[in-house]
Amino acid sequence: xxxxxxxxxxxxxxxxxxxxxxxxxxxxxxxxxxxxxxxxxxxxxxxxxxxxxxxxxxxxxxxxxxxxxxxxxxxxxxxxxxxxxxxxxxxxxxxxxxxxxxxxxxxxxxxxxxxxxxxxxxxxxxxxxxxxxxxxxxxxxxxxxxxxxxxxxxxxxxxxxxxxxxxxxxxxxxxxxxxxxxxxxxxxxxxxxxxxxxxxxxxxxxxxxxxxxxxxxxxxxxxxxxxxxxxxxxxxxxxxxxxxxxxxxxxxxxxxxxxxxxxxxxxxxxxxxxxxxxxxxxxxxxxxxxxxxxxxxxxxxxxxxxxxxxxxxxxxxxxxxxxxxxxxxxxxxxxxxxxxxxxxxxxxxxxxxxxxxxxxxxxxxxxxxxxxxxxxxxxxxxxxxxxxxxxxxxxxxxxxxxxxxxxxxxxxxxxxxxxxxxxxxxxxxxxxxxxxxxxxxxxxxxxxxxxxxxxxxxxxxxxxxxxxxxxxxxxxxxxxxxxxxxxxxxxxxxxxxxxxx
Numbered sequence: 001x002x003x004x005x006x007x008x009x010x011x012x013x014x015x016x017x018x019x020x021x022x023x024x025x026x027x028x029x030x031x032x033x034x035x036x037x038x039x040x041x042x043x044x045x046x047x048x049x050x051x052x053x054x055x056x057x058x059x060x061x062x063x064x065x066x067x068x069x070x071x072x073x074x075x076x077x078x079x080x081x082x083x084x085x086x087x088x089x090x091x092x093x094x095x096x097x098x099x100x101x102x103x104x105x106x107x108x109x110x111x112x113x114x115x116x117x118x119x120x121x122x123x124x125x126x127x128x129x130x131x132x133x134x135x136x137x138x139x140x141x142x143x144x145x146x147x148x149x150x151x152x153x154x155x156x157x158x159x160x161x162x163x164x165x166x167x168x169x170x171x172x173x174x175x176x177x178x179x180x181x182x183x184x185x186x187x188x189x190x191x192x193x194x195x196x197x198x199x200x201x202x203x204x205x206x207x208x209x210x211x212x213x214x215x216x217x218x219x220x221x222x223x224x225x226x227x228x229x230x231x232x233x234x235x236x237x238x239x240x241x242x243x244x245x246x247x248x249x250x251x252x253x254x255x256x257x258x259x260x261x262x263x264x265x266x267x268x269x270x271x272x273x274x275x276x277x278x279x280x281x282x283x284x285x286x287x288x289x290x291x292x293x294x295x296x297x298x299x300x301x302x303x304x305x306x307x308x309x310x311x312x313x314x315x316x317x318x319x320x321x322x323x324x325x326x327x328x329x330x331x332x333x334x335x336x337x338x339x340x341x342x343x344x345x346x347x348x349x350x351x352x353x354x355x356x357x358x359x360x361x362x363x364x365x366x367x368x369x370x371x372x373x374x375x376x377x378x379x380x381x382x383x384x385x386x387x388x389x390x391x392x393x394x395x396x397x398x399x400x401x402x403x404x405x406x407x408x409x410x411x412x413x414x415x416x417x418x419x420x421x422x423x424x425x426x427x428x429x430x431x432x433x434x435x436x437x438x439x440x441x442x443x444x445x446x447x448x449x450x451x452x453x454x455x456x457x458x459x460x461x462x463x464x465x466x467x468x469x470x471x472x473x474x475x476x477x478x479x480x481x482x483x484x485x486x487x488x489x490x491x492x493x494x495x496x497x498x499x500x501x
């Protein structure tokens with residue numbers, strides 16, 4: 001990361017792009033967004049995890065059936081038509097989708113019909129076959145199991161994988177072989193959609209690079225218990241003889257929560273991971289480095305020490321800190337990859353051991369301006385004059401309110417006064433987003449990232465996620481009608497003036 005050029009970019013998940021098909025996708029509007037980044041002189045597009053989402057997880061991109069698979073609902077119907085996998089008439093009838101949010105159930109119903117038609121056309125045609133075979137061979141280490149797991153989940157729709165018939169739960173080879181033989185087409189269709197996503201993604205990535213835009217991705221530190229990752233490698237997690245978690249992940253009680261947070265993800269057995277040379281993590285990062293140019297690791301502190309909670313506990317109070325062989329792990333990554341284009345998500349309470357690791361390995365952390373005005377203006381670590389160059393500054397993240405929403409209904413009078421004093425002028429609500437964008441881009445931070453909501457000056461209704469709430473998240477979408485030329489010019493001018501282009 002130290003070799004990265006000084007630049008700036010936009011945080012926007014693919015689902016939030018405009019589209020006629022209910023959800024943002026990898027089609028024409030994604031390319032149009034890259035054009036906007038180019039015109040506004042941005043060098044980075046930051047995206048949330050691209051893993052499959054499910055209603056059972058609230059459609060969160062941070063909870064998935066797989067740490068390796070991608071989300072087929074982001075596949076573009078228009079590009080499937082272009083590739084000859086669909087005809088224009090196949091796209092109809094198109095449901096009346098809401099324009100400003102994702103209706104995941106409606107999208108799923110519509111796109112599954114598209115995928116069935118596209119797969120049948122794929123089977124009949126000769127195009128794509130050689131590339132498809134190459135793809136499944138290259139990705140066999142995770143793809144074979146994911147496809148089987150996905151079809152099993154469809155057939156045993158009720159409950160977790162631990163409730164499947166014991167031979168399938170425990171991956172008895174003959175039983176798995178029999179299942180694969182009896183479900184060949186369904187399993188191949190799952191693989192086909194993964195291939196199709198990657199074909200569309202690689203074309204988009206190539207276009208980004210052509211326009212001078214790098215892609216920043218995001219990976220959750222933990223996997224979901226109800227995932228192919230745990231089913232295929234139960235030895236990598238602390239599970240009992242029935243393959244249920246003995247311990248789960250979370251964070252301890254703090255100023256914000258007297259009971260802490262009990263996330264419920266199974267924790268890694270780092271002794272096993274270490275014995276295997278951290279091969280699973282290397283494979284996971286290798287795939288992410290192929291998809292993205294830079295990867296943010298969510299809850300990075302859990303790679304130094306993590307909060308381990310006995311699974312029977314209902315809160316995080318009775319957890320304990322457990323050390324991770326962090327130096328050995330990161331050195332193994334360096335041995336394999338050479339350099340680590342990684343952003344360490346280090347928000348919240350960070351202990352000196354985490355700071356030491358980040359400093360030692362030169363990993364940049366995050367600074368969030370919405371958190372910067374609740375304390376002392378001289379010493380607050382999130383204020384620009386206290387930054388080190390090797391960091392990434394954000395006006396806010398996907399978990400925060402928008403700048404306008406923060407000022408309208410969340411910021412205290414003390415914070416508003418601090419902001420006013422820091423920028424040394426009265427803060428107009430209509431200009432508050434630009435004040436923070438100016439602060440971020442004008443700082444010494446190597447990279448400055450602004451959520452698109454803040455560039456557009458949107459209020460709290462455009463928020464992407466409210467942590468701790470189970471529904472209503474991950475739905476926000478924007479319209480290009482809001483993105484006028486004056487916004488593009490203003491962002492370009494600030495970017496140029498602050499030396500980021």
